[in-house]
Amino acid sequence: MNSAGLRKQAPSIVIWLLLLAMPFWLVGVGGYVELGTRVVVLGLAAMSLNFLLGYTGVLSFGHAAYFGLGAYGAGMIIRYVVPSTGLGILVGTLVGAFAAAVIGPLIIRLRGVYFAMVTIAFGQVFYFIAFRWNSVTGGDDGLIGWTRQPLDLGFTRIDILHNPTAFYYLVLVCFALAVGIMAWLLGSPFGRTLIAIRENERRARFLGIPVDRHIWISWVISCCFVSLAGALYALLNNFVDPRALYWTQSGDFVIMAVLGGMRSFWGPLLGAAIFVVLQDYLSSQTENWMSFLGLFFVLVVLFFPRGILGMMRRKAVT
Amino acid sequence: MTQLILFDAFNGLIVGAFYALMALGLSLILNLSGVINFAHGGFLALGGYFAYMLIPYTGFWGALIVAPFLVAFLGIIVERVLIRPLYGRDPLYSLLLTFGLAFIFEDGTRFIWGAQSLPYQVPGWLLSPLSSAYFFLTGYRLFMVLIVAVAVTAIFLILNYTKIGIRIRAGTLDLETVSVLGVNVRMLRSLNFGLGVYLAGLAGVLAVGQLGLQPTIGASLIMPSFVAIIVGGLGSLTGTLLGGLLIGVASGITTVFWPSATEAVIYVMMAAVLLVRPRGLLGEEGRF
Helix, strand or coil, rough: CCCEEEEEEEEEEHHHHHHHHHHHHHHHHHHHHHHHHHHEEEEHHHHHHHHHHHCCCCCCCCCCHHHHHHCCCCHHHHHHHHCCCHHHHHHHHHHHHHHHHHHHHHCCCCHHHHHHHHHHHHHHHHHHHHHHCCHHHHHHHHHHCCCCCCCCCCCCCECCCCCCCHHHHHHHHHHHHHHEEEEEEHHHHHHHHHHHHHHHHHHHHCCCHHHHHHHHHHHHHHHHHHHHHHHHHHHHHHCEEHHHHHHHHHHHHHHHHHHCCCCCHHHHHHHHHHHHHHHHHHHHCCCHHHHHHHHHHHHHHHHHCCHHHHHHHHHHHH | HHHHHHHHHHHHHHHHHHHHHHHHHHHHHHHCCCCCCHHHHHHHHHHHHHHHHHHHHHHHHHHHHHHHHHHHHHHHHHHHHHHHEEEECCCCHHHHHHHHHHHEEEEEEHHHCCCCCCCCCHHHHCCCCCCCCCCCCCCHHHHHHHHHHHHHHHHHHHHHHCCHHHHHHHHHHHHHHHHHHCHHHHHHHHHHHHHHHHHHHHHHHHHHEEEEEECCHHHHHHHHHHHHHHCCCCCCHHHHHHHHHHHHHHHHHHHHHCCCCCCCCHHHHHHHHHHHCCCCCCCCCCCC
8 A cells, every 4th residue: 555545544544443442442531331332333323324414415314213123123033033132133224224215215306304304204103103012112111121142153152241342342343344335335336426416416317327216225225224223222222212213313313423524434433422422421410411412413503514524624625 | 983083083183283383384484494493392382381471470361472472582583693694504504403402492491390291271261161062172172273273364364465475485486586676585584484483382372271381392293293294295385284284183083093003193194195196285396
């Protein structure tokens, strides 16, 4: 690799090293391993949302629905079908992706705020199903009575339940897989086409690109990885409740992406890290953390609309 | 059975009237400024709380008149200070901003007035049933429907016959031309925002008499209002009105047959409408 290429790759390498070593340095700076796991899980959700939001230019405000479907999918498989963590993750991801694929054709024609409005409203169906279908989902109390199961790799069993570090690495492997696929897709001609759609949809259409189909595929990919994040989130908490599906959760994902920087690949992860740490701190300090969170939304919009990485990049240019 | 269906359908109609009132305000703002006001539910709750504070001094009727104006006034301030700088930017930002405001409103009302439901006085003579056979037809319920009908009529008269209203309608079609013709578009947007928020405040004063006064009342009404707009058709106020009433009655009737699906049914209706007629019942072709 020549030096220019190395410089371009340097941020990614640093981020991967930081992520790989997280359980070791995080405790040193006063955190705990589960906090790091939460950052990675929610970071994956925000990065998946950003695949659609930042790279395709489609304003989705309903990603909590697929996050929650992934979470319920994983939880219900382990609770009712087979006590297998791997299968839970797989089924959870597929359930969310399937729902997104079915709903997609209804909404891909819409653009801008209308897309946002319809996606957020659709999410409520799943919320009310989870909330009302007491006998299966546990209703408002959430789905309880299950825990993540040891990983059986054939030659060895890894206890991820009592060893948070082992679970962190499981999450990191899933994260790496999903993020790797997204990075590869964005570098491929398909990803370039998505960016072209974002920049000028009409021109893309004139060039013969099937815009609606591309947006549909991008939507399904994005929702699929958000579901994966949801499944991991359920495993992290050993618990799912309908709030994972509620529309306010969607807003949290969007603010993470915006805060970190929608135009940068790693921005949403940074945004998620700040958001998680801030929420963790606020909810331990005050009962009115919701107000502060709201204020945080307002301040980000007014003062950091390009996100932190966007601002840094701009400074570097000037 | 017939009576039960009538009862729930009528209940649904009332709730639908609130959806419609709220959705009309949302629609006005969305059509002219391209902003989805997530804080609309917060304004609605504030209408209820302002009325609660005013009733000891002004009585119910005074509160019914004053509280929505206070909410509208607050709305105009919010629009001027926070939302105005975001016009012309990616709609994402106004969405996030009003989203944050919704959090602040809900938590703020909880902080000031407490999380529990507060007692709310409506005049006693409105509460007695009008007929023993149709016990559910209390005066207050009819009164709410009546007020909503009056408010909606007033809005349509304003939009069709006053200068401001005609400018608002023109602005939803082509804001640039309206601006070139010498209309102060900033002022127009502020007034329009105030009008939309006024409707939320009015809905708040009325709704708390039926649904109870608590901080979450706004959050529970805002999603159905979105559905009302989508079902009715984007860009059409008549459609929004129709959509609100329709989903209200539909969820009311669903309560009789399948109580668990009361909330979910309206989203299924939305999916059906998007599938069969993507522009909504009365929406304009090619609006989005």
